[in-house]
Amino acid sequence: MQRVGIPQGLFYHYYYPLWKTFFEDLGAEVVNSGPTNREIVEKGIAAAVDESCFPVKVYFGHVQQLCTMGLDYIFLPRLVSVEPRSYICPKFMGVPDMIKATLSDLPAVIDMLVDLSKTNKVFDREVVKVGNYFTRDRMAIQRAYHHGIAEQKNCNQICQSGYSTTEAIALWEGGQIDLPSRYDLQIGVLGHGYSLYDQTISMNLIQRLRSMGCKVILPEGCDHIKIETAAATMPKRVFWTLGRKNVGAALHLAQQEQIDGIIYLACFGCGPDSMIGDLIERKIKNKPFMMITIDEHTGEAGMITRLEAFCDMLRRRRYAGSESNLSAHGEYVYSPAGVNEWSAAGIHNSSADQ
Ligand code: SF4
Structure with a gap:
């Protein structure tokens, strides 16, 4: 079984259930880098350029953590826009390039462009491109993506009860948290x-x-x-x-x-x-x-x-x-x-x- 790493930073807090479900439905094992700790922070600070914001530095630390976990792939999407007429900050867009230019011991990178600012067409092609790392069955890729969206909605629903996204993900994975x-x-x-x-x-x-x-x-x-x-x-x-x-x-x-x-x-x-x-x-x-x-x-x-x-x-x-x-x-x-x-x-x- 191929192992795909997802760093527990940046987009993880908004879209982890979607991509975890997607990759697992396509037969991959999903590994995340775990909660941020001091070691991850220190590694990230040492690797990232000084001008980066703190969350981007921490993301660098998570990627380095994953590099030690024996992965086949690491998933580093390039988020430009997740809804029409709106954008994610420019540092988010540049993160995959910054990481590839800085870290040399990366597993194979699954990079994808997420840009829904004007049309879904490019994004739909990108989803198929990512799915093709694991299967050539387009229908299976579509099914995995729609299942991922449904799981993401379930997790978002948990947040409506007052939980943070991190807590909602833990509950979605079967954990127990009481407010x-x-x-x-x-x-x-x-x-x-x-x-x-x-x-x-x-x-x-x-x-x-x-x-x-x-x-x-x-x-x-x-x-x-x-x-x-x-x-x-x-x-x-x-x-x-x-x-x-x-x-x-x-x-x-x-x-x-x-x-x-x-x-x-x-x-x-x-x-x-x-x-x-x-x-x-x-x-x-x-x-x-x-x-x-x-x-x-x-x-x-x-x-x-x-x-x-x-x-x-x-x-x-x-x-x-x-x-x-x-x-x-x-x-x-x-x-x-x-x-x-x-x-x-x-x-x-x-x-x-x-
Ligand atoms: S909006 Fe951009 S610069 Fe600000 S914390 Fe997020 S990634 Fe960093």
């Missing part, structure tokens, strides 16, 4: 799935919030139509798929009364995040908002302190209803304009990170 049933805060947590749902990259952000008594609402748990409807209120269409998802989820969650606050996890060195994070921060005027920017140097203690401070602030807002919620920092505290004008100016109290 905490006791909480007194509800926090929207946004970011790119490959950083937010990777426990090492995010420094376990989601679990930490849950252990602090929070129910975590993720973009994957929000209704897709509501996200798109909220994103469509932007004056200009956000053409990055993940960026639009995050903007739409932020605007949608900001309208939900039960949501106490919103956190955005950004990656240092990420071009889209530098705009999307800022855009969200400017748009969320009615809820406390905190942006956390991470990279390979981020300290865990600092992250925990900020989360605790944010949760403390949310609880004070909720239980000490008579407080003005004025920021303890900045010009507005000393502004002669006073509270009413300050509020009328639309300045929001988002300052757990100040």
Whole structure:
């Protein structure tokens, strides 16, 4: 049986069930590189160019991990667009080339172009091309792909119950994960799935919030139509798929009364995040908002302190209803304009990170 490796980074968090099912239906054994750990991070940092964002560096580490696992093939798709009129970030597009140019001990690479921006025709041909590594039976390839899509939808459905994509994949594979049933805060947590749902990259952000008594609402748990409807209120269409998802989820969650606050996890060195994070921060005027920017140097203690401070602030807002919620920092505290004008100016109290 031929062994195909899928790195547990980047697209894994959105499309693993699809491709695992596809390859297995064609008779291959699928091997993934396992959860990110410090060794994978260090290997990735050493191999990738400094200008890469943190998730891309980690992806390099996962590919190196797979190189030690006796594979026949490694699957490195080139994601350009996964839906009409929208695109994935340029670093995603260049990852297969960067890896082939940097790492010399790769198994045979299965590369495919995923570009659904204008038509499905090229993609359909690419699926057959990938299937041909294992069979010449076009019908079997089509069946395997449609089965993969169905399994992906099943996994996406699990996310609707509040699970991250990583947790949904574990459940889809037969694991057992229970979400905490006791909480007194509800926090929207946004970011790119490959950083937010990777426990090492995010420094376990989601679990930490849950252990602090929070129910975590993720973009994957929000209704897709509501996200798109909220994103469509932007004056200009956000053409990055993940960026639009995050903007739409932020605007949608900001309208939900039960949501106490919103956190955005950004990656240092990420071009889209530098705009999307800022855009969200400017748009969320009615809820406390905190942006956390991470990279390979981020300290865990600092992250925990900020989360605790944010949760403390949310609880004070909720239980000490008579407080003005004025920021303890900045010009507005000393502004002669006073509270009413300050509020009328639309300045929001988002300052757990100040
Ligand atoms: S969107 Fe940002 S974090 Fe994601 S691959 Fe691109 S640069 Fe990296």
